[in-house]
Amino acid sequence: MEYTREELLPGVWLTALRTDKFKTGTLTMSLLSQLDAETASMHALIPGVLRRGTVRLPDMESIAGELDGLYGSRVEPAVRRVGEVQLTGFTASFPEDRLLPERMGLLGRISSLLGDLLLRPNTRGGLLLPDYVNGEREKLVERIRAQKNDKDSYAVQRLIQLMCAYEPISAGVLGSEDSAEGIHYTRLTRRWRELTATAPIELFYCGSESFSAVADALGEALFDLPRGELDADIGTDVRMNSLEESPREFTDLMDVTQGKLAMGWRLGNSMLEPDVPALMVFNAVFGGSVTSKLFMNVRERLQLCYYASSGLDWQKGLLLVSSGVAFDKLGAARDEILAQLDEIRRGNVTPEELTAARRAVRHRLATMSDDPYSLEGHYLSFNIAGSDASPEELAAACEDVSVDEVAEIARNAECDAIYYLRAGEDGEDEEA
Amino acid sequence: MKRLDYPHVGEILYETSLPNGLPVLVSPKPGYAKSYAFFATKYGGAMRRFNLQGRAIDTPAGVAHFLEHKMFDMPEGNALAALSQNGASPNAYTSGGITAYHFESTQGFYENLDILLKFVSTPYFTAESVGKEQGIIGQEIRMTEDNPYFALYYGLLRALYDHHPVRESVAGTVESIAEITPETLYDCHRAFYVPSNMVLCVAGDVDAEKVAAAAERILPGELSEVPRPDYGEPEALEPTAPRVELAMDVSAPQFLVGAKLPAPESGADILRQTLICELALRSLVGRSSPFYTGLYAEGLLRADFSYGEDFSCGTAYMELGGESAEPERVLERFVSEVRRVSENGLEPEAFERARRADYGLTLRSLGSFSSLCRALADGAMNGYRFLDVFEVSRSLSADDCAEYIRENFAPERLALAAVTPRGPKG
The missing domain is CATH 3.30.830.10 (Metalloenzyme, LuxS/M16 peptidase-like)
Structure with a gap:
């Protein structure tokens, strides 16, 4: 192309x-x-x-x-x-x-x-x-x-x-x-x-x-497109650190049969000069693929949730985890998700996990080139960030991402907020 | 393999039929990173009764779908996991007329193809795993029974059909699947999962010969007899009940209008009739029709309005519907549109717009490997070549569609199914 x-x-x-x-x-x-x-x-x-x-x-x-x-x-x-x-x-x-x-x-x-x-x-x-x-x-x-x-x-x-x-x-x-x-x-x-x-x-x-x-x-x-003074200040405000020492917790009550757990981290120093391929591999190791730590441990091994996956907003510097959990397991699932991130912080990522994560990222980037709308989304997002890296270039760069780099991203991340959605009427006392 | 060229739409197709009777179709897609394989049997939820080697066999509702779930079990483990670990995204589905297994991958395509061919041709069922699945599918059935769209769809089919098995849920009922044993599954696998009753379709940057060779290497070599499904006595074209109304938990009424259509036996006629019906509907109720834009402006239809037709299992029907505060008025308007076209014919401009839109949308669908392979497989199972559709489209006229509308959408042929909000309790 x-x-x-x-x-x-x-x-x-x-x-x-x-x-x-x-x-x-x-x-x-x-x-x-x-x-x-x-x-x-x-x-x-x-x-x-x-x-x-x-x-x-x-x-x-x-x-x-x-x-x-x-x-x-x-x-x-x-x-x-x-x-x-x-x-x-x-x-x-x-x-x-x-x-x-x-x-x-x-x-x-x-x-x-x-x-x-x-x-x-x-x-x-x-x-x-x-x-x-x-x-x-x-x-x-x-x-x-x-x-x-x-x-x-x-x-x-x-x-x-x-x-x-x-x-x-x-x-x-x-x-x-x-x-x-x-x-x-x-x-x-x-x-x-x-x-x-x-x-x-x-x-x-x-x-x-x-x-x-x-x-x-x-x-x-567009020959008659009016061009006045262009808005030059458009951009994204990146906050590097969490607001408080320990994560803030929020709960909403709704008529639901399954609990939801959402967790957010600031990417911290990883946002000084975002290394997108490393962030992508990190995300695939943590919760962005079917071989990830969240999928294999929180879902499959410990059966704490119906699903648990992570995603990145790298322009804004956010790491987000989304999970569907039975009400009585919300606390245990949250603790295990934090524990899995700690594992990565300690560098406990096996060569198999790293290879599988790279493969998942490569697959995602490769299929992007098969779909015009995915390509559009990719270039729009990168062009706005001032880059024109192609999916192929990113895929190639993923091959060099090391466990150390992945662990460093995990160490830089600071959990800022945890959100629970559970059953109940508004105003009802929350269970301990 | 035989090479077919469709230069007008930029397509090439390789096809062959193996000695065991399996049609293999390969659509080369140079430059694509992903490849897609689709392996299907002409066996679905509507084929409960069939004749094999002179014997009439009757099975519980839901066997085809149950079998689909259990096929992934292999003596050495689960094929779904094996494919996922090898970087593929596998899945499967069952309709009234077919059961299909497919995967997409960007690496290790031929290995994944081997796994696909192997697990679909290897029956492995135990009483224990069947028992466990009865629980899982039972849950699934209960959940779908609460789904208003599901209820509406089968509501329409029951309004249209008196006894044809398409009127029953593909998944069966909690009671019917309780009758399934490993033997039922082995019997149905033996009957329907024979290469001569199946199709293998691949799209991607792959070597067609290698695909055919893999199928020849892994699948049984002998040519087996294909079972003949028994759908019962042919049905009259009029609906069984012109109205079906259900009360459920929906925020606004949902409706479907439908009609049974004459079903061509097979071959090129199916392709032609499907296309005529599609163009007739698009001209009458498509996005640029006065019917749709008028009712949309009056607030009686919404953007979720859709329409379609289904030609399978020896029968055919059309349906149109969506959300509406007043389904009866939508039906009235449809009836008057049909009357207008029956009397005055179809405006050539309306037909031409519909023909072009359909041509472009079908062309677009060739870019989706899953819809392309499904369409190619449907063609191979029913004796036509799907990619001839563009040629057929050019041969149709406004009169063909007007005649179809006059013959098939008359008021006495229509049924209306609606799901309305449940009233306050008590």
Whole structure:
């Protein structure tokens, strides 16, 4: 795959991977902003509202009809976060022209649709339509409420919210229910205009077209993009250490049949100069693979939980563990998870464990190159961090990661918070 | 192996049939890191009764699914663990018409393929392990019985079918699986897990000849008789009950509208009929149809609305549904759309949009190794080549779909199943 990255317009970067490997081309557009409780919900709402209609295609029916006619092309609103940077925009995919019965020029047509969605939405008197804003706002509120339905991810979300209460990340990528409910279409219109003028924009393409063809198509689609003073202060606030000497503990009570345990660590000195391959191997040794210490010991050997796995947010400097546990085993599972990390701190990692962990990371990185959306996620996250390391380079670097390096990462990690989700009514006395 | 070229969609396929009757299909995917293998038998939950060597055999509901769980047991240990340790991600599933075992891996593909072929062709069951599994699957069955989507789906099938076994849960019931013994499993394995009743499909950057050679080396060499499933007397095309309503713990009503469809025996006709039905539905109720966008705007349909068709087990049906506050009104609107098309035909633009969208989406699905292999295997089991679908698509017209709609979606053919929120207790 041929990798090219260039600035097309002030603050507008295009990253392109040229390859004939896939049946579909992928094109995404992300407006970058500082994640912030004030604006998170509005930024989450904007692409959904813009996707409802443009000047040329004023409603859902006409957009759906256009996309069907373009051989089932897709354009979807997307809201994500990388560290504490909020990404708001669209993801699109469309069949490769060479595989269609007729020459459609889909790259140009989808680029132009993306430009229309961002810059030329269906407005009245310069304002986004109240109908569209209200309808999409209700859906956003429902989505925020529905975060509670998946208890596994909800527990991790609550942990981050409580552990990082005074940091931007606590806002959550969709913002809060209250802030979403309060969005008014005039205010949202203003925010949309400010965002398009000030946000750095990341464009990503993966497919068979040349860089210059992609750059031309997007340049044309965004020719009237307003560029004001760009927001240059976007970034992630990394806290190296835990807030208190011993981990803070939090409990929520809900109507659940299985307990949830979520634990968070600050990566400490490992964040001075993050060594991503070493962090990945460490995570696979600890809880990020089926051969990990958490899986083999906490789940399989001691049967303390239904699942236990770890994950990293290396931009923010967090190590997170998520586990499903019977209520009466929450304490034992927590102690064993801490004990397993201590094992790594002492360097007790067998050569087999290290080899299996490297293999798991290599597998994950290798399959990334088989999926355009995984590649997009990878490059977006690395480009924002100022790197353009390819999955292959990371995989190669994993081979040199030693037990000492893995142990050092474990020693640097400081447990900052532990979160329990258990059954019971609010206000009920907690059992000892 | 025979090489087939599909230059319009950038696909090549290698296929062969081994002396033991096993079709082997390999889709080369140069440049991909992962490889995927799919080994399936034409044996699913609906094949409870069958004839083998002149003998009629009747088995409890849920054997195919039970057998799938137990196949991973090997005299030397568990095959699932062996594959995982070798870096593969293995899994399996059972539907009404097939049982499939598959894995994906980025290293050690041929070793993993050997393990797959070996464990699926090695029956090893003990009374103890069967007893233990009865407990595990029993739990699974109880959990799915509480699931409103599961209840809704089988609610529809029971509304449509009078006696065809697709109306019964693939996993069986707690009572039916209690009747399963190691002998039941050995018998069904012997009958259905013969190479002539199976398909091996591989996608990846692999050597097709080596794949076929592994199958030839590991699987039994002789050509065995394939059992004939007995689905009972053919069913009428009208539903058994036009309405089924269930009350469960859901926050809003969920519904499915369905119709039984004429089922082609096999071969190219299945591919053609499936595609006509798919395009008919997409034209009528797809994302850009006035039906969907109108009801969505009125708040009677949501983005979870979906539709589809199933042609398997000697029968066929279509279904459409999702969440709606007023399922009856959605049905009414569907009936009036069908009437409009039956009288005036299908607008050429609507059909053309549907045809193109379907073409592009099918093309997209070729990038997913699991859906590609499943589609190739379904074709091999039913006597057609899946990749001919693009050619068939070009040959269809708006009239083909309008006629299909007129013949098969008439009001007297439709059934409505709904799950509504349980009222307050007491």
